[in-house]
Amino acid sequence: MWNLLLYLENKAMRCDALPSRYIEVCIATQTLDLIEDSVVIQSYPVSTAKNGAGERMGSECTPRGWHKIRAKIGADQSLNAVFIGRRATGEIYTPELSQKNPERDWILTRILWLGGLEAGFNRYGTVDSAWRYIYIHGCPDHLMQGKPESHGCIRMHNADVLDLFNQTNIGEYVWIHI
Numbered sequence: 001m002w003n004l005l006l007y008l009e010n011k012a013m014r015c016d017a018l019p020s021r022y023i024e025v026c027i028a029t030q031t032l033d034l035i036e037d038s039v040v041i042q043s044y045p046v047s048t049a050k051n052g053a054g055e056r057m058g059s060e061c062t063p064r065g066w067h068k069i070r071a072k073i074g075a076d077q078s079l080n081a082v083f084i085g086r087r088a089t090g091e092i093y094t095p096e097l098s099q100k101n102p103e104r105d106w107i108l109t110r111i112l113w114l115g116g117l118e119a120g121f122n123r124y125g126t127v128d129s130a131w132r133y134i135y136i137h138g139c140p141d142h143l144m145q146g147k148p149e150s151h152g153c154i155r156m157h158n159a160d161v162l163d164l165f166n167q168t169n170i171g172e173y174v175w176i177h178i
Contacts, residue, residue, distance in 0.1 A: 019173045020036065020037055021034075021035065021036045021037075021172065021173075022035055022172065022173035022174065022175055023035070023136075023164075023168070023172065023173070023174040023175070024174075024175050024177075025046060025048070025062075025136075025154055025174065025175070025176040025177070026177060026178075027048045027052070027053050027062060027064075027148070027176065027177065027178045028178050030045060030046055030047060030048065030146055030147065030148065031043055031044065031045060031046060032044045032045075032046045032136070032154065032156070032164070034164065034167060034168075042163070042164070042167065044156055044157070044160040044163075044164065045144060045146060045156075045157070045160075046136075046144075046154050046155060046156055047139070047143065047144055047145070047146075047147065047148060047149045047150050047154075047155040047156075048062040048148045048150055048154055048155075049061045049062040049148055049150050049151065049152045049153075050148050050149050050150065050151070051152075052148065053176075053178055055116075055121060055122050055127040055129070056126055056127060057126045057127070057128070057131070057132055059152070060151045060152050061152055062134070062148075062150070062152055062153070062154065062176060063114075063116060063122045063127070063129045063132070063134055063152070063176060064121075064122065064176050064177055064178065065116060065117070065118045065121050065122045065175070065176060065177075066116070066117040066118055066122075066173060066174070066175055067114040067115060067116050067117060067122065067129055067134075067173070067174040067175075067176065068114070068115050068117060068171055068172065068173055068174065069112050069113070069114060069115075069168060069169070069170050069171060069172050069174065070113050070114065070115035070130055070170065071086075071111070071112075071113040071170065072110070072111070072112055072113075072165060072168070072169075072170055073086050073110065073111035073112075073113060074088065074109065074110040074111055074165075075110075075165070077109065077110070078092060078109075079109055079158050079159070079162060080092050080093040080094075080108050080109060080138070080158055081093075081108060081109055082097070082106070082107070082108060083107040083108070083111060083137075084104075084107070086111060086113070086133075093106060093108050093140060098140065105151055106139050106140050106143075107135065107137045107138070107139070107153075108137065108138035108139055108140065108158055108161075109137070109138030109158040109161050109162055109165075110137065110138060110161045110162055110164075110165040111135045111136075111137045112135060112136040112137070112161075112164070112165065112168065113130070113133070113134075113135050114129050114130065114134045114135065114136065114174055115129060115130040116128060116129035116130065117173075132152060133153075134152055134153055134154075135153045135154070136153070136154045136156060136161065136164070136174075137153055137154075137155065137156070137161060138155070138156055138157070138158040138160075138161040138162070139155040139156070139158075141157050141158060143155065144156070144157050154176075
């Protein structure tokens with residue numbers, strides 16, 4: 001919590017502007033917390049970008065700062081449903097499917113598509129998180145090793161992303177930091 005207050009102070013934001021409910025992603029600890037009234041109500045392990053934190057298009061880094069959930073995708077899909085271009089393919093992830101498609105960056109189960117809120121930092125131009133297609137999404141569970149391995153998105157275990165998806169709404173805030 002102290003990091004968030006320092007961040008708000010450095011951004012010249014008023015501390016009373018802190019939303020009562022938001023998602024906090026910590027790149028350093030590889031965790032995602034669902035916070036309500038300053039209390040962590042749920043915590044999950046995640047995997048952020050192998051290339052670290054950064055906002056530039058093409059960097060394959062996880063963007064920092066304030067975001068909102070701009071879209072929730074996959075509500076009617078099965079656990080381990082495969083998505084390409086935010087569309088369900090009709091496939092269910094299996095190790096055999098993975099062997100047949102080793103080049104795929106697997107996006108599974110649910111997608112929470114993020115949009116940046118800070119003009120010039122994670123919104124608009126070459127730093128726009130939405131146009132970088134930054135998501136919170138499921139991935140093959142064996143890829144969740146407690147370390148950064150993604151291409152910029154925030155990866156979760158499939159059961160965890162399903163749980164988070166069911167607890168959040170479009171427009172909820174997400175704060176990503178080191």
